[in-house]
Amino acid sequence: MSKLIKAEFYRSVRSGIFFMIFCVFGLLPTVMPFASLADMEQKNLYQFLIFYSQSGGILITGYFGIIVSAMISNLYYNRTYYYEIMDGANTHHIIFSKLIVYNVFSTAVMIIPPVIAYSIVGNKYGIGEMNELWLTVLLGIIIILNISCINVFISMLIRHILAAPILIYSLSMIPLFVYLMIIETSEMTGVNKFITKALSCSPTIQITEFVKADYSTGFVVKVIGSFVVFFVGLYTLTYISYKKKNFK
Amino acid sequence: MNVIELKNLSKNYGRKTVVDNFSLSVEKGHICGLIGPNGAGKTTIMKMLAGLAAPSSGGIGFFGRNDELDKSRKRMAFMLEAPIVDKSLNARQNMEYVRYVKGVADKKKIDEMLDFVGLQDVGKKKAGKFSLGMTQRLGIAMALLAEPEIMVLDEPVNGLDPEGIVEIRLMLKKLAEEKNVTIIISSHILSELSELCTDFSIINHGKQIENLSREELMAKCRSYYAIRTNDINRTAAVIEDKLGTKQYKVIHGDEIRLFDFLDNVEKVSKTITDNGLILTKFISEGESLEDFYLSKVGAENE
Numbered sequence: 001m002s003k004l005i006k007a008e009f010y011r012s013v014r015s016g017i018f019f020m021i022f023c024v025f026g027l028l029p030t031v032m033p034f035a036s037l038a039d040m041e042q043k044n045l046y047q048f049l050i051f052y053s054q055s056g057g058i059l060i061t062g063y064f065g066i067i068v069s070a071m072i073s074n075l076y077y078n079r080t081y082y083y084e085i086m087d088g089a090n091t092h093h094i095i096f097s098k099l100i101v102y103n104v105f106s107t108a109v110m111i112i113p114p115v116i117a118y119s120i121v122g123n124k125y126g127i128g129e130m131n132e133l134w135l136t137v138l139l140g141i142i143i144i145l146n147i148s149c150i151n152v153f154i155s156m157l158i159r160h161i162l163a164a165p166i167l168i169y170s171l172s173m174i175p176l177f178v179y180l181m182i183i184e185t186s187e188m189t190g191v192n193k194f195i196t197k198a199l200s201c202s203p204t205i206q207i208t209e210f211v212k213a214d215y216s217t218g219f220v221v222k223v224i225g226s227f228v229v230f231f232v233g234l235y236t237l238t239y240i241s242y243k244k245k246n247f248k
Numbered sequence: 249m250n251v252i253e254l255k256n257l258s259k260n261y262g263r264k265t266v267v268d269n270f271s272l273s274v275e276k277g278h279i280c281g282l283i284g285p286n287g288a289g290k291t292t293i294m295k296m297l298a299g300l301a302a303p304s305s306g307g308i309g310f311f312g313r314n315d316e317l318d319k320s321r322k323r324m325a326f327m328l329e330a331p332i333v334d335k336s337l338n339a340r341q342n343m344e345y346v347r348y349v350k351g352v353a354d355k356k357k358i359d360e361m362l363d364f365v366g367l368q369d370v371g372k373k374k375a376g377k378f379s380l381g382m383t384q385r386l387g388i389a390m391a392l393l394a395e396p397e398i399m400v401l402d403e404p405v406n407g408l409d410p411e412g413i414v415e416i417r418l419m420l421k422k423l424a425e426e427k428n429v430t431i432i433i434s435s436h437i438l439s440e441l442s443e444l445c446t447d448f449s450i451i452n453h454g455k456q457i458e459n460l461s462r463e464e465l466m467a468k469c470r471s472y473y474a475i476r477t478n479d480i481n482r483t484a485a486v487i488e489d490k491l492g493t494k495q496y497k498v499i500h501g502d503e504i505r506l507f508d509f510l511d512n513v514e515k516v517s518k519t520i521t522d523n524g525l526i527l528t529k530f531i532s533e534g535e536s537l538e539d540f541y542l543s544k545v546g547a548e549n550e
Contacts, residue, residue, distance in 0.1 A: 003349060006348040007345055007349040010344060011334065082326075083349045085300055086326045090318070
């Protein structure tokens, strides 16, 4: 598998403009709170994390998904993924190599920088009204990795340079839009309650909620459950689609 | 030893049968030409060999084994349809990518191969800006990088200039003769295949028409004497009366093709001249692979 990881790493870093946009968009959610909260007198880590999760969440789920998908889909657009199959690579290895590479990238630009930057913020300005700091951080990491894995799986399933990014963007933004619309404007009737509950299993919603969520109401289970269900479900579909061996 | 063994291979896409009961054996070091019109099923057969399409029925074996095909594929190289290159990368970067996928340790092989296919000076030009011939050369270099034991090449000389075609032909011949590399190749340039291949497999509408060795092809390509004289009508009469055969054809009214007495050139020439005719052309010719292919596929299509 190391051969495939090296190959994918090499290919994505060499994809030029895509890789640059990937890094810029990935770092934006970390940087944005610093610009927006610069003039605030009583700032603390909680405010930074709220800003990161809400405005940054849209960037992470929507635009970042498009870029990751474009980078992976390029492999299918050029049919260079044939080389992996023609070399007799194991299907599990093919899938895991992509997951590893893109999760390493996601970690490098969307997890490590905010953890370092916000540790400094926490030390300097205080934590604020947060009870479960480490649980919050852990949940944030799980949600980002979940989003990253979903992007990889959908790109590998759709294998189209336009359709995959569009689908990823739609799957990210539509639930978020519906969720916010219900929360902001509608009464919490039975149907609306059911819809918001169902949508809150989506990592797109979770990324905007994880800082201020009430952990006693099963949010932790939802985050971990969502990661496991999406991972197992999409992994199985991707594996089957590769095993069918009808590559166009 | 057969290193490629295909037994009753079939492939259906829905109700459409693209390959129907195709069988083929290729010995180590042989070059097998897969010949057929567009849509005959050649690329699908190659895709099944490459693991890009699963056979609907039948079996595939490599190196004498029909299990662990993926393991065997590591010893093979494929170049299917248009060469597969990442258009956003340059030639060296494309080679580097394949080097990683194939696990080739020696980095120098990249320069060696680029030099070999004449792409050593393309610099940082992206593969997306390459001409068809350059892309083809890059595809060949990528296929050769890991020193494969079997090569499966789909139209490898497509888009190359005549010089390039000869270079590739010589290179493939050298690989087969000196390194015992087994090659399956398809091409529309049948004259190229006839010079290169040791075996031929003709396919049409997904069905196998004939598998034959070069020797069998030579024997089947009926030879004839091409004869021209000062009076072609009288020559035809002499052939019928004096040689007692009707196995001849008059071509364009000025040449006779005689398919009989092929082992007795003296008798034919003497009979013609003894009857007062002047020979202006007398040579032994044979059908080309192209003629043979057209007679087979043409008959099939009728």
